[in-house]
Amino acid sequence: MTPRIAVIGAGPIGLDAALACTDAGWPVTVYEAGPSAATHVRAWGHVRLFTPWELNVSPRMRAHLPTAPTGNACPTGTELADRLLHPLTELPALQGRIRYATRVAAISRTGLLKHEHIADITRAETPFTLLLDTPDGEDTAQADIVLDCTGTYANPNTLGDGGIPAPGERALAHRITRTLPNTTTDRASDRWAGTVLLVGAGKSAQTAARDLATLPDTHLIWVVRDAHPNWGAIQDDPLPGRQELVDISQKLADSAHARATVHTGTHIQSLTPSPAPTPTPTPTPTPGNAPILVRLATPQGPQEVRVDHIVSLTGYTGDPTLHRQLQVHECYATGAPMNLSAALLGSSGADCLAQPAVGVDVLRNPEPHFYILGAKSYGRLNTFLLRSGYEQVNEVTSPYAHTRSGHTPLSR
Numbered sequence: 001m002t003p004r005i006a007v008i009g010a011g012p013i014g015l016d017a018a019l020a021c022t023d024a025g026w027p028v029t030v031y032e033a034g035p036s037a038a039t040h041v042r043a044w045g046h047v048r049l050f051t052p053w054e055l056n057v058s059p060r061m062r063a064h065l066p067t068a069p070t071g072n073a074c075p076t077g078t079e080l081a082d083r084l085l086h087p088l089t090e091l092p093a094l095q096g097r098i099r100y101a102t103r104v105a106a107i108s109r110t111g112l113l114k115h116e117h118i119a120d121i122t123r124a125e126t127p128f129t130l131l132l133d134t135p136d137g138e139d140t141a142q143a144d145i146v147l148d149c150t151g152t153y154a155n156p157n158t159l160g161d162g163g164i165p166a167p168g169e170r171a172l173a174h175r176i177t178r179t180l181p182n183t184t185t186d187r188a189s190d191r192w193a194g195t196v197l198l199v200g201a202g203k204s205a206q207t208a209a210r211d212l213a214t215l216p217d218t219h220l221i222w223v224v225r226d227a228h229p230n231w232g233a234i235q236d237d238p239l240p241g242r243q244e245l246v247d248i249s250q251k252l253a254d255s256a257h258a259r260a261t262v263h264t265g266t267h268i269q270s271l272t273p274s275p276a277p278t279p280t281p282t283p284t285p286t287p288g289n290a291p292i293l294v295r296l297a298t299p300q301g302p303q304e305v306r307v308d309h310i311v312s313l314t315g316y317t318g319d320p321t322l323h324r325q326l327q328v329h330e331c332y333a334t335g336a337p338m339n340l341s342a343a344l345l346g347s348s349g350a351d352c353l354a355q356p357a358v359g360v361d362v363l364r365n366p367e368p369h370f371y372i373l374g375a376k377s378y379g380r381l382n383t384f385l386l387r388s389g390y391e392q393v394n395e396v397t398s399p400y401a402h403t404r405s406g407h408t409p410l411s412r
């Protein structure tokens with residue numbers, strides 16, 4: 001029997017997976033929450049990737065789209081979407097296969113609860129039901145195999161100590177930006193004029209720090225948890241864009257910039273509207289532009305700063321609610337599927353370019369025929385690169401595709 005495959009998410013990895021399925025002759029439907037493909041990539045479209053076209057285009061994409069860009073130039077997210085991902089969606093192979101504006105809200109094994117039929121064949125032989133939010137209301141769909149390629153960008157982490165929201169953070173959620181500021185378009189509007197608190201130390205935070213520090217009317221206060229960050233430096237980094245971010249971050253931390261103050265070894269204790277609202281029976285919302293009082297725990301002791309804007313870039317983690325009713329063994333440390341997490345934690349070094357292909361067995365979950373691929377599969381680990389996702393797609397779709405038995409990891 002030919003399995004029906006549901007790919008969730010039309011980002012780079014979902015599109016590559018969809019092409020792999022059509023290449024193999026398997027009926028595939030891609031469900032994309034946004035109005036078009038690459039919704040997440042477009043959300044950070046102004047940011048330049050630090051990997052070049054050569055690494056960003058999978059061999060399968062290139063075979064389908066010979067005009068795909070080549071070479072060592074690094075595209076922006078928008079260029080990646082415009083020049084690669086959107087053209088892929090127009091290929092005959094994918095025509096009619098992508099359902100846009102269709103969010104998968106939850107996934108189940110039809111008629112089975114999570115704790116039923118543990119490790120027996122019944123689950124493998126029972127189709128999945130997908131609950132869909134569509135422009136016409138709720139709907140359901142069935143599939144025999146599900147590839148969850150939903151990424152992470154819609155699920156930002158909070159900024160408080162130990163990963164929970166800081167006191168005041170939830171009440172001030174409407175004042176906190178959790179996506180990468182576009183300082184090029186915002187420059188004209190003085191969007192970031194005043195004092196900006198930036199929290200986080202990964203590549204997204206480093207990118208934001210670099211860009212915000214160039215704005216003449218902005219004073220940047222950058223809070224970094226690590227007392228001695230090395231900014232993810234990699235010796236003899238083969239990716240110059242990544243090395244440049246490390247260098248700029250180190251310079252900012254060395255106080256080499258008049259309009260930037262970097263607090264290392266520091267966490268946010270609380271956020272309060274300033275002046276604090278007078279207690280009333282019905283709390284009134286904080287005005288959109290009132291300064292915010294931020295209490296910091298620094299190595300020198302408590303400190304207070306008043307800021308006009310908060311940018312929280314403390315990482316992103318995939319949405320676990322999608323697969324809550326499925327048998328997925330998540331790593332207690334990273335939230336990634338257990339076997340993959342163990343493989344990633346066990347691989348040496350911080351250079352995502354050096355990560356080996358993990359093999360299909362590592363991508364399997366206790367829930368048969370349910371795979372998490374792409375950025376979401378790395379949980380809290382921030383070392384995911386497109387190239388690793390394309391390898392995952394290969395592993396799940398191709399290794400046994402041409403064996404005598406015809407058994408593929410996706411065959412039922």
Ligand SMILES: Cc1cc2nc3c(=O)[nH]c(=O)nc-3n(C[C@H](O)[C@H](O)[C@H](O)COP(=O)(O)OP(=O)(O)OC[C@H]3O[C@@H](n4cnc5c(N)ncnc54)[C@H](O)[C@@H]3O)c2cc1C
Pocket residue numbers: 008009010011012013014031032033034037038039040041044047048049050051102103104105149150151152153154180204322373374375376384385386387389
């Ligand atoms: C700022 C930034 C810079 C990066 N730079 C690089 C780089 O230089 N090189 C590199 O290799 N990697 C880079 N990455 C990491 C990674 O490659 C990207 O995050 C990439 O977009 C991940 O691809 P994906 O297909 O796994 O997920 P995404 O691109 O996040 O795509 C997921 C898709 O799923 C959709 N979706 C989500 N939930 C649902 C749902 N419930 N139902 C239906 N659809 C849903 C979304 O709308 C989205 O279109 C970067 C990431 C960021 C954030």
